[in-house]
Amino acid sequence: AQPFGSVEALYSISSTQPFSVVDNFLMIQQPDDCADECAELQVYDAITGELRLTTSHNTNSIIEFVDILHDGKYLMTKSVDSVTDCATCQTAMYLWSLETGELVSTFDYDGWIESRTGSIDLNSDETLLMTHAINSIEHNILQLWDVLTGEETLNIDLDRVNADLVRFDMSGEHFIVHYNDYVQIYDTTTGHLEHTVNFAAVFRDISILH
Numbered sequence: 001a002q003p004f005g006s007v008e009a010l011y012s013i014s015s016t017q018p019f020s021v022v023d024n025f026l027m028i029q030q031p032d033d034c035a036d037e038c039a040e041l042q043v044y045d046a047i048t049g050e051l052r053l054t055t056s057h058n059t060n061s062i063i064e065f066v067d068i069l070h071d072g073k074y075l076m077t078k079s080v081d082s083v084t085d086c087a088t089c090q091t092a093m094y095l096w097s098l099e100t101g102e103l104v105s106t107f108d109y110d111g112w113i114e115s116r117t118g119s120i121d122l123n124s125d126e127t128l129l130m131t132h133a134i135n136s137i138e139h140n141i142l143q144l145w146d147v148l149t150g151e152e153t154l155n156i157d158l159d160r161v162n163a164d165l166v167r168f169d170m171s172g173e174h175f176i177v178h179y180n181d182y183v184q185i186y187d188t189t190t191g192h193l194e195h196t197v198n199f200a201a202v203f204r205d206i207s208i209l210h
Contacts, residue, residue: 021046022066022067022068023068023071023072024045024046024047024072025043025044025045025046025052025068025072025075025098026043026044026045026046027041027042027043027044027066028041028042028044029041029063040054040055040056041054041055041063041066041077042054042055043055043075043098052098052101053075053096053097053098053101054101055075055077055094055096055103062079062080063077063078063079064078064079064080065077065078066078067119067120068098069120069121069122070122070126072098073097073098073099074095074096074097074098074104074122074126075095075096075097075098076093076094076095076096076120076129077093077094077096078091078092078093078094078109079091079092079094091108091109092106092107092108092109093106093107093109093131094106094107095107095129095147104147105129105147105148105149105150106150107129107145107150107152108150109131109133119131119132119133119166120132120166121166121167121168121175122147122168123168123172123188124168124170124171124172125172126147127146127147127148127172128144128145128146128147128153128168128172128188129144129145129147130142130143130144130145130166130167130168130175131143131145131166132158132163132166132177134162139157139158139159140157140158140159140161140162140163141155141156141157141158142154142155142156142158142163142166142177143155143156144175144188154188154191155191156186156191158177161179162179163177163178163179164178164179164180165177165178166178168188172188173187173188173189174186174187174188174194175188181198181199182196182197182198182199183196183197183199184196184197185197
């Protein structure tokens with residue numbers, strides 16, 4: 001179904017409200033003066049105009065992060081209370097199914113996820129969520145979460161080093177943290193750092209061989 005009659009009408013509506021496009025999905029937020037409905041987010045297929053999901057967050061919350069996971073199967077959102085005193089702000093992350101329109105899991109969360117791809121990932125069997133964010137003392141924190149329970153299973157302080165990308169491997173037994181010129185490989189269960197690959201050293205060795 002195309003609730004606005006045409007894709008052109010859909011884009012006309014989106015031009016009057018805050019919106020973003022991620023991986024062929026158009027996400028429209030309610031305008032700033034929408035009172036108790038400011039946390040509503042509508043997600044459309046940007047090609048067909050089909051409404052895929054309408055999220056509902058806590059009253060008077062602001063959605064500050066959205067991303068699409070697993071080739072359009074899931075939507076991740078993060079919201080924060082729209083209050084002046086952020087010492088009492090309540091923040092949370094939500095995982096939504098774009099196939100069923102249902103809320104899959106909620107995670108109690110306190111950190112700033114940068115509005116870019118690469119900050120979050122799901123493992124291949126969709127049981128673990130990984131997030132990379134900046135906490136209140138400006139440290140980069142990598143966390144693993146149980147999708148079923150919403151509980152944190154691993155927390156690694158990366159200090160003030162900002163990672164470019166975090167990803168699980170295909171088996172889910174390890175995950176990688178990619179920086180500007182090196183990659184670190186961790187054990188998913190223990191959080192133990194197993195390997196560090198320095199790109200500069202690899203390129204130097206290659207140049208010597210040639």
